[in-house]
Amino acid sequence: MMRFTVLTLFPDAFRFIEEYSVLGRAVRSGLIALETVDIRDYATDRHGTADDYQFGGGPGMVMKPEPVFAAVEATLANIPAEDRSATPVALTSPQGDILNQGTVNEFARAPGVILICGHYAGVDERIREGLITHEVSIGDYVLTGGELAAMVIIDAVSRFVPEVVGSAENVEHDSITSGLLQHPLYTRPADFRGTAVPEVLRSGNHADIERWRRRESLERTLRLRPDLLNTAPLTNSDRVFLASLGWSGTSD
Numbered sequence: 001m002m003r004f005t006v007l008t009l010f011p012d013a014f015r016f017i018e019e020y021s022v023l024g025r026a027v028r029s030g031l032i033a034l035e036t037v038d039i040r041d042y043a044t045d046r047h048g049t050a051d052d053y054q055f056g057g058g059p060g061m062v063m064k065p066e067p068v069f070a071a072v073e074a075t076l077a078n079i080p081a082e083d084r085s086a087t088p089v090a091l092t093s094p095q096g097d098i099l100n101q102g103t104v105n106e107f108a109r110a111p112g113v114i115l116i117c118g119h120y121a122g123v124d125e126r127i128r129e130g131l132i133t134h135e136v137s138i139g140d141y142v143l144t145g146g147e148l149a150a151m152v153i154i155d156a157v158s159r160f161v162p163e164v165v166g167s168a169e170n171v172e173h174d175s176i177t178s179g180l181l182q183h184p185l186y187t188r189p190a191d192f193r194g195t196a197v198p199e200v201l202r203s204g205n206h207a208d209i210e211r212w213r214r215r216e217s218l219e220r221t222l223r224l225r226p227d228l229l230n231t232a233p234l235t236n237s238d239r240v241f242l243a244s245l246g247w248s249g250t251s252d
Helices: 011-018 021-028 065-077 101-109 125-130 147-158 168-172 206-224 226-230 236-244
Strands: 002-008 032-038 089-098 112-117 134-137
Touching: 002 011, 002 065, 002 147, 011 021, 011 032, 011 147, 021 032, 021 147, 032 065, 032 147, 065 112, 065 125, 089 147, 101 147, 112 147, 134 147, 206 226, 206 236
Parallel strands: 002 032, 002 112, 089 112, 089 134
Antiparallel strands: none
């Protein structure tokens, strides 16, 4: 079982995950566990204060260190001792490393993930310095809070938990996961508004189909995300084909 523990000021935001299609079924079947922790429950005053003004002045409030540290420490205390050091403590923040498949794979190999949802103007710097193992951004833009970013991480990681997605092969051949963008997909009808499904896909020749799909994947990656080719697992025939399309062997 993969366990996600989310530290947030808005725990109710995560209720829908238990009802949402694939993740909802995974929670109900015990493949993943999702626990939300209200950071305010660990505040040191009776008002549950989790933020305060910035030292030195400036716009926006800052999340206080005491309740965040206390919430993470309490969470870690409930994790088996042998799993604690292997459990990432990740802060969602626009200052973090952009989420990519490498980070998703790393989290998926862990016994669980603790996610701290950033909010307001940001978090006290001592949280970064003394608590987290990862700082993750889902893109170069700013959200009103880290809850949506945490949900993206949960969704991306959960797909690699066995049985969450119906077929492991589906996951392995997805865009990015495979190292390339996915080839074009078609379903019935065979002809729609004058556009027909490529004949090779209806030929029944599996070798020809796989060759077509591989080349379409390579061509699409070269056209839309050539940077992926720098790290994609390419065969010699892949390289020859890409060279015929004008690929020089490196992509900026």
